[in-house]
Amino acid sequence: MKTIAVLTDFTQRAEHAARYALHLAKKIKANILLYNAFLVPSDTPMVAQVAWPLVDYNEIKNDTEKALKALAKKFEAELKEDHFPGTFLPGISYQCDEGSIANNIADLEEDGSIALLVLATHGSDEISAFMFGNNTRQVISSANIPLLIVPENTPIAEIDKIAFATDITYTDVEYIKSLAKLAEKVGAEITITNVNPDNPLDSEQNAAVRLFMDDIEHDVDYKKIVYKSIPNSNVRKGLEWLIENIKFDMLVMVHRKSTMFELLFRPSMTKKMADRVEIPLLVYPYPTVATPLI
DSSP states (O other): EEEEEEOSSSSSSHHHHHHHHHHHHHHHHHEEEEEEOOOGGGOOOOOOGGOOOOOOHHHHHHHHHOOOOHHHEEEEHHHHHHHOOOOOOOOOOEEEESSOHHHHHHHHHTTTTTEEEEEEESSSHHHHHHHHHHHHHHHHOSSSSSSEEEEETTOOOOOEEEEEEEOOOHHHHHHHHHHHHHHHHTTOOEEEEEEEESOOOOHHHHHHHHHHHHHHHHOOSSEEEEEEEEEEEEEHHHHHHHHHHHSEEEEEEEEEEOOOHHHSSOOOOOHHHHHHHHOOEEEEEESOOOOOOO
Protein backbone atom coordinates (compact mmCIF):
# COMPACT_ATOMS: atom_id res chain seq x y z
CA MET A 1 0.00 0.00 0.00
CA LYS A 2 1.20 3.51 -0.83
CA THR A 3 2.22 6.01 1.85
CA ILE A 4 1.98 9.79 2.04
CA ALA A 5 4.94 11.25 3.97
CA VAL A 6 4.03 14.45 5.81
CA LEU A 7 7.05 16.64 6.59
CA THR A 8 6.25 18.32 9.89
CA ASP A 9 7.90 20.87 12.18
CA PHE A 10 5.09 20.62 14.78
CA THR A 11 3.66 24.06 13.93
CA GLN A 12 -0.04 24.75 13.44
CA ARG A 13 0.44 25.15 9.69
CA ALA A 14 2.20 21.75 9.57
CA GLU A 15 -0.69 20.17 11.50
CA HIS A 16 -3.10 21.66 8.98
CA ALA A 17 -1.08 20.20 6.10
CA ALA A 18 -1.15 16.82 7.85
CA ARG A 19 -4.95 16.97 8.19
CA TYR A 20 -5.19 17.81 4.49
CA ALA A 21 -2.99 14.79 3.75
CA LEU A 22 -5.17 12.58 5.97
CA HIS A 23 -8.28 13.72 4.10
CA LEU A 24 -6.58 12.86 0.81
CA ALA A 25 -5.28 9.54 2.19
CA LYS A 26 -8.82 8.41 2.99
CA LYS A 27 -9.86 9.16 -0.59
CA ILE A 28 -7.00 7.37 -2.31
CA LYS A 29 -6.46 4.64 0.32
CA ALA A 30 -2.94 5.45 1.45
CA ASN A 31 -1.22 5.38 4.82
CA ILE A 32 0.45 8.35 6.50
CA LEU A 33 4.04 8.74 7.69
CA LEU A 34 4.71 11.74 9.96
CA TYR A 35 8.33 12.77 9.38
CA ASN A 36 10.54 15.26 11.19
CA ALA A 37 14.17 16.14 10.52
CA PHE A 38 15.84 17.54 13.64
CA LEU A 39 19.11 19.39 14.11
CA VAL A 40 21.55 18.87 16.97
CA PRO A 41 22.68 22.37 18.06
CA SER A 42 26.25 21.24 18.78
CA ASP A 43 26.55 20.26 15.10
CA THR A 44 25.28 23.65 13.89
CA PRO A 45 27.91 26.40 13.45
CA MET A 46 27.17 29.95 14.60
CA VAL A 47 28.56 33.28 13.47
CA ALA A 48 31.43 34.94 15.35
CA GLN A 49 32.59 31.49 16.48
CA VAL A 50 30.07 31.41 19.33
CA ALA A 51 29.68 27.76 20.33
CA TRP A 52 26.34 26.09 20.90
CA PRO A 53 25.96 24.35 24.25
CA LEU A 54 26.49 20.59 23.92
CA VAL A 55 23.19 18.77 23.68
CA ASP A 56 22.84 15.02 23.72
CA TYR A 57 21.75 13.57 20.38
CA ASN A 58 19.71 10.84 22.02
CA GLU A 59 17.83 13.35 24.17
CA ILE A 60 16.77 15.38 21.13
CA LYS A 61 15.83 12.26 19.19
CA ASN A 62 13.78 10.89 22.08
CA ASP A 63 11.97 14.21 22.53
CA THR A 64 11.24 14.35 18.79
CA GLU A 65 9.91 10.78 18.77
CA LYS A 66 7.68 11.57 21.76
CA ALA A 67 6.29 14.61 19.94
CA LEU A 68 5.67 12.55 16.78
CA LYS A 69 4.01 9.78 18.78
CA ALA A 70 1.71 12.27 20.49
CA LEU A 71 0.83 13.83 17.13
CA ALA A 72 0.12 10.41 15.62
CA LYS A 73 -2.19 9.51 18.53
CA LYS A 74 -3.97 12.85 18.14
CA PHE A 75 -4.65 12.22 14.45
CA GLU A 76 -5.66 8.59 15.08
CA ALA A 77 -8.27 9.76 17.60
CA GLU A 78 -9.60 12.33 15.10
CA LEU A 79 -9.79 9.69 12.36
CA LYS A 80 -11.66 7.21 14.56
CA GLU A 81 -14.13 9.90 15.66
CA ASP A 82 -15.08 10.65 12.03
CA HIS A 83 -14.77 7.07 10.76
CA PHE A 84 -17.71 5.32 9.11
CA PRO A 85 -17.80 1.51 9.21
CA GLY A 86 -16.73 -0.02 5.91
CA THR A 87 -14.66 3.00 4.81
CA PHE A 88 -10.86 3.08 4.58
CA LEU A 89 -8.96 4.12 7.71
CA PRO A 90 -5.34 5.22 7.03
CA GLY A 91 -2.61 3.82 9.24
CA ILE A 92 -0.31 6.42 10.85
CA SER A 93 3.39 5.85 11.55
CA TYR A 94 6.22 8.24 12.36
CA GLN A 95 9.94 8.67 11.81
CA CYS A 96 12.65 11.20 12.58
CA ASP A 97 16.24 11.68 11.41
CA GLU A 98 19.03 14.12 12.17
CA GLY A 99 19.76 16.81 9.57
CA SER A 100 17.83 19.21 7.37
CA ILE A 101 14.69 18.04 5.60
CA ALA A 102 16.17 18.72 2.15
CA ASN A 103 19.28 16.65 2.92
CA ASN A 104 17.22 13.74 4.23
CA ILE A 105 14.79 13.56 1.31
CA ALA A 106 16.90 11.03 -0.64
CA ASP A 107 17.02 8.57 2.28
CA LEU A 108 13.30 8.99 2.89
CA GLU A 109 12.55 8.29 -0.77
CA GLU A 110 14.38 4.96 -0.60
CA ASP A 111 11.19 3.58 0.94
CA GLY A 112 9.49 2.55 -2.27
CA SER A 113 6.05 2.74 -0.69
CA ILE A 114 6.21 6.53 -0.34
CA ALA A 115 4.40 8.02 -3.32
CA LEU A 116 3.90 11.61 -2.18
CA LEU A 117 5.56 14.16 0.10
CA VAL A 118 3.39 16.77 1.82
CA LEU A 119 4.75 20.05 3.17
CA ALA A 120 3.10 23.18 4.59
CA THR A 121 3.88 26.61 3.21
CA HIS A 122 5.44 29.27 5.40
CA GLY A 123 3.50 31.48 7.78
CA SER A 124 2.40 35.05 7.18
CA ASP A 125 5.09 36.71 9.30
CA GLU A 126 8.35 37.79 7.65
CA ILE A 127 10.68 35.54 9.69
CA SER A 128 8.75 32.33 9.01
CA ALA A 129 8.26 33.38 5.40
CA PHE A 130 12.05 33.60 4.99
CA MET A 131 12.96 30.46 6.93
CA PHE A 132 10.17 28.13 5.87
CA GLY A 133 9.86 29.57 2.36
CA ASN A 134 13.52 28.84 1.75
CA ASN A 135 13.02 25.35 3.18
CA THR A 136 10.16 24.74 0.75
CA ARG A 137 12.31 25.77 -2.21
CA GLN A 138 15.09 23.41 -1.08
CA VAL A 139 12.66 20.50 -0.83
CA ILE A 140 11.33 21.29 -4.33
CA SER A 141 14.89 21.04 -5.64
CA SER A 142 15.69 17.86 -3.70
CA ALA A 143 12.54 15.78 -4.18
CA ASN A 144 12.48 13.01 -6.76
CA ILE A 145 8.87 12.03 -6.04
CA PRO A 146 5.80 14.28 -6.24
CA LEU A 147 5.54 16.99 -3.59
CA LEU A 148 2.27 18.55 -2.40
CA ILE A 149 2.66 22.01 -0.84
CA VAL A 150 -0.33 23.00 1.31
CA PRO A 151 -0.99 26.67 2.23
CA GLU A 152 -1.97 27.28 5.84
CA ASN A 153 -5.48 28.53 4.97
CA THR A 154 -6.42 25.78 2.51
CA PRO A 155 -9.92 24.41 3.21
CA ILE A 156 -9.99 20.68 3.87
CA ALA A 157 -12.62 19.83 1.28
CA GLU A 158 -13.29 17.82 -1.86
CA ILE A 159 -10.97 18.28 -4.85
CA ASP A 160 -13.25 19.03 -7.80
CA LYS A 161 -11.07 21.07 -10.16
CA ILE A 162 -7.36 20.59 -10.87
CA ALA A 163 -5.29 22.88 -13.10
CA PHE A 164 -2.21 21.44 -14.83
CA ALA A 165 0.15 24.17 -16.07
CA THR A 166 2.00 23.21 -19.24
CA ASP A 167 4.15 24.76 -21.95
CA ILE A 168 2.77 22.19 -24.43
CA THR A 169 5.70 19.81 -24.02
CA TYR A 170 5.13 16.21 -25.10
CA THR A 171 6.76 14.83 -21.94
CA ASP A 172 3.95 16.43 -19.94
CA VAL A 173 1.58 13.77 -21.31
CA GLU A 174 3.18 11.23 -18.96
CA TYR A 175 2.60 13.51 -15.99
CA ILE A 176 -1.01 14.08 -17.00
CA LYS A 177 -1.45 10.31 -17.27
CA SER A 178 -0.18 10.03 -13.69
CA LEU A 179 -2.34 12.93 -12.49
CA ALA A 180 -5.43 11.39 -14.11
CA LYS A 181 -5.16 8.40 -11.76
CA LEU A 182 -5.34 10.75 -8.78
CA ALA A 183 -8.13 12.79 -10.37
CA GLU A 184 -10.17 9.66 -11.01
CA LYS A 185 -9.97 8.62 -7.36
CA VAL A 186 -11.22 11.99 -6.12
CA GLY A 187 -13.60 12.63 -9.03
CA ALA A 188 -11.90 15.82 -10.20
CA GLU A 189 -11.82 17.53 -13.59
CA ILE A 190 -8.38 18.37 -15.01
CA THR A 191 -7.91 21.63 -16.91
CA ILE A 192 -4.78 21.64 -19.07
CA THR A 193 -3.73 25.28 -19.08
CA ASN A 194 -1.11 27.17 -21.06
CA VAL A 195 -0.19 30.82 -20.54
CA ASN A 196 0.43 32.47 -23.90
CA PRO A 197 0.77 36.17 -24.84
CA ASP A 198 -0.99 35.66 -28.18
CA ASN A 199 -4.80 35.68 -28.25
CA PRO A 200 -6.11 34.23 -30.44
CA LEU A 201 -3.34 31.66 -30.99
CA ASP A 202 -1.59 31.71 -34.36
CA SER A 203 -1.81 28.72 -36.70
CA GLU A 204 1.45 27.15 -35.51
CA GLN A 205 0.44 27.36 -31.85
CA ASN A 206 -3.02 26.05 -32.64
CA ALA A 207 -1.50 23.06 -34.40
CA ALA A 208 0.80 22.37 -31.41
CA VAL A 209 -2.14 22.50 -28.99
CA ARG A 210 -4.26 20.19 -31.18
CA LEU A 211 -1.41 17.68 -31.44
CA PHE A 212 -0.80 17.86 -27.67
CA MET A 213 -4.48 17.31 -26.83
CA ASP A 214 -4.68 14.47 -29.40
CA ASP A 215 -1.77 12.79 -27.61
CA ILE A 216 -3.58 13.18 -24.29
CA GLU A 217 -6.82 11.78 -25.70
CA HIS A 218 -4.93 8.82 -27.16
CA ASP A 219 -2.63 8.07 -24.18
CA VAL A 220 -4.63 9.15 -21.11
CA ASP A 221 -7.59 7.00 -20.16
CA TYR A 222 -9.63 9.73 -18.46
CA LYS A 223 -12.49 11.71 -19.95
CA LYS A 224 -12.73 14.68 -17.57
CA ILE A 225 -9.91 16.67 -19.19
CA VAL A 226 -10.33 20.07 -20.87
CA TYR A 227 -7.94 22.69 -22.26
CA LYS A 228 -7.76 26.43 -21.56
CA SER A 229 -5.37 29.00 -22.99
CA ILE A 230 -4.63 32.06 -20.82
CA PRO A 231 -3.59 35.23 -22.68
CA ASN A 232 -0.82 36.86 -20.66
CA SER A 233 2.80 37.74 -21.35
CA ASN A 234 3.74 36.87 -17.74
CA VAL A 235 3.37 33.18 -16.82
CA ARG A 236 3.13 33.78 -13.07
CA LYS A 237 0.48 36.49 -13.44
CA GLY A 238 -1.44 34.33 -15.89
CA LEU A 239 -1.53 31.41 -13.46
CA GLU A 240 -2.49 33.69 -10.58
CA TRP A 241 -5.38 35.07 -12.67
CA LEU A 242 -6.49 31.53 -13.46
CA ILE A 243 -6.55 30.46 -9.80
CA GLU A 244 -8.28 33.63 -8.65
CA ASN A 245 -10.98 33.66 -11.31
CA ILE A 246 -11.79 30.00 -11.91
CA LYS A 247 -11.39 28.77 -8.32
CA PHE A 248 -9.35 25.63 -8.77
CA ASP A 249 -8.74 23.33 -5.81
CA MET A 250 -5.20 22.33 -6.82
CA LEU A 251 -2.47 23.57 -9.17
CA VAL A 252 -0.05 21.07 -10.71
CA MET A 253 3.34 21.97 -12.16
CA VAL A 254 6.44 20.12 -13.37
CA HIS A 255 9.66 21.40 -11.80
CA ARG A 256 12.29 21.52 -14.52
CA LYS A 257 15.73 22.48 -13.30
CA SER A 258 17.21 25.32 -15.32
CA THR A 259 20.76 26.31 -16.26
CA MET A 260 23.37 26.85 -13.54
CA PHE A 261 22.99 30.64 -13.87
CA GLU A 262 19.23 30.40 -13.43
CA LEU A 263 19.60 27.98 -10.52
CA LEU A 264 21.86 30.49 -8.75
CA PHE A 265 20.12 33.75 -9.54
CA ARG A 266 16.59 33.11 -10.84
CA PRO A 267 14.17 30.90 -8.95
CA SER A 268 12.12 28.58 -11.16
CA MET A 269 8.48 29.32 -11.97
CA THR A 270 7.51 26.42 -9.71
CA LYS A 271 9.36 27.98 -6.77
CA LYS A 272 7.84 31.38 -7.48
CA MET A 273 4.35 29.89 -7.45
CA ALA A 274 5.11 27.94 -4.26
CA ASP A 275 5.83 31.26 -2.54
CA ARG A 276 2.58 32.88 -3.71
CA VAL A 277 -0.07 30.28 -4.45
CA GLU A 278 -3.08 30.10 -2.11
CA ILE A 279 -4.22 26.62 -3.13
CA PRO A 280 -2.35 23.31 -2.81
CA LEU A 281 0.49 23.02 -5.33
CA LEU A 282 1.40 19.53 -6.56
CA VAL A 283 4.96 19.51 -7.93
CA TYR A 284 6.20 16.72 -10.18
CA PRO A 285 9.98 16.28 -10.42
CA TYR A 286 11.72 16.24 -13.80
CA PRO A 287 12.92 14.10 -15.48
CA THR A 288 11.76 11.46 -12.99
CA VAL A 289 8.21 10.40 -13.77
CA ALA A 290 6.87 8.95 -10.51
CA THR A 291 3.22 8.02 -10.45
CA PRO A 292 1.66 9.00 -7.12
CA LEU A 293 -1.09 7.35 -5.18
CA ILE A 294 -1.72 4.10 -7.03
